[in-house]
Amino acid sequence: MRRTTGPEIERLIQVLAKLPGLGPRSARRAALHLIKNREKLLIPLTTAMEEARDKVTVCSECGNVDTSDPCTLCHDPRRDRSVICVVEEVGDLWALERAGAWSGLYHVLGGTLSAVEGIRPEDLSIARLVERAGHEGVKEVVLAVNATVEGQTTAHYIIDRLKDLNIATSRLAHGVPVGGELDYLDEGTLTQAMRARRPF
Amino acid sequence: MRRTTGPEIERLIQVLAKLPGLGPRSARRAALHLIKNREKLLIPLTTAMEEARDKVTVCSECGNVDTSDPCTLCHDPRRDRSVICVVEEVGDLWALERAGAWSGLYHVLGGTLSAVEGIRPEDLSIARLVERAGHEGVKEVVLAVNATVEGQTTAHYIIDRLKDLNIATSRLAHGVPVGGELDYLDEGTLTQAMRARRPF
Known part of the structure; x- marks a missing residue:
């Protein structure tokens, strides 16, 4: 194709298009929007990204991403250190x-076991979890993995690895999502919600 | 809300959410994706944005955005300098x-006249267009504005301003979009397409 702009703008569009939720067309629109709003958007976003590039790190305790290590959560004295919630990814922790659903510590696995994709226990942060779970004072590990085959396989593997420690393990409840309509729910969820029904 | 990460990540999410096509939720996903793909995405995008911030400028000839002034298009000796295509925004030029639809020069107005929004002729790059259209050798001005009321009002105003120059003015053809189905087209387009019908 004939060159219509300098290579800098093309490069910006190409990299923006790699963000989840943006395709080639919306990346072009986003690039133009950035260029047209130089003071209000381009400069603040560039600065925010420079800060992220220079400061964001992975917490060596729990695997969360933050600008300090240990992260804000691991460092917070108000968090309950006797309970650890295990999640697949940082997004799940967020x-x-x-939701304000948890006041204990977290542990990010970094994915799930997968025979198909060749992801083995040593590719995930499982040894570190077993080590943390063995620390004095830890009473319970909650496996808040996704309700997928890979998530549940990973949960069972972890429970097996934790069985010699004298701690409780638990998983999230299945059931009807708040605001959910029964008519749109799958049969597995409905069956689980019925089995786990609770008195008023 | 309780602080869960350093302020840097929150700020990145907030600025990303201002991009067109990204809301608060997808901005969070994009931020996490950037942080997790530091080498492949965060660093290249930060660099591309720094380049855009430091180098991109508006062409003083035509109003295009580029890293040189005059822009790549105004500078290109292969472009036909006797014809100028007038567009509302840089995105239209792109x-x-x-489409490879034009090999002449461009002129970006920067919007359309609008009584409602208080946009007057002096708020758009119209005086500069009249000046450029008066240069020796210019034969035709194509008004490639949008087929909206504001676009057409602006086109009529510009044609009036150009009427004392000895040049042709034209507008884009209306008709059935290529690949378009008649059943889904509005009546105005169908009427125009029928009136402007051409022999096989």
Whole structure:
């Protein structure tokens, strides 16, 4: 194709298109929007990304991403250190935090076991979890992995690795999502919700 | 809300959410994706944005955005300098270039006249267009504005301003979009397409 702009703008579009949720067309629109809003958007976003590039690190305790190590959560004296919630990815940790659903510590596995994709226990942060779970004072590990085959396989593997420690293990409850309509739910969820029904 | 990460990541999410096509949720996903793909994505995108911030400028000839002034298009000796295509926004220029639909020069107005939004002729790059159209050798101005009320109002105003120059003015043809199905087209387009019908 004939060159229509300098290579800098093309490169910006190409890299923006790799963000989840943006395709080639929306990346072009985003690039133009950035260029047109130089003071309000391009400069603040560049600065924010420079900060992320220079400061964000992975917490050596739990695997969360933050600008300090140990991370803000591991460092917070108000968190309950006797309980550890195991999640697959940092995004899951953020979701639980947004919900205010947990006040203990976390542990990010970095994925799930998968025979198909060749992901073995040593590719995930499982040895570190067993080590942390063995620390004095830890009473319970909650396996908040996704309700997928890979998630559940990983959960069972971890429970097996933790069985010699004298701690409780648990998993998230299955059931009807709050605000969910029964008509749209799959049969597995409905069956689990019925089995785990609770008195009013 | 309880702090869960350093302020740097929150700021990155907030600025990303201002990009067109990204909301608060997808901005969070994009931020996490950037942080997790530091080498492949975060660093290249930060660099591309720094380049855009430091180098991109508006062409003083035509209003295109580029890293040189005059821009690559105004500078290109292969472009036909006797014809100028007038567009509302830089995105329209990019669209015509992608289509390879034009080999002349461009002129970006920067919007359309609008009584409602208080956009007057002096807020757009119209005086500069009249000046460029008056240069020796210019034969035709194509008004490639959008087929909206504001676009057409602006086109009529510009044609009036150009009427004392001895040059032709034209507009894009209306008709059935290539690949378009008649059943889904509005009546105005169908009427125009029928009126402008051409022999096989």
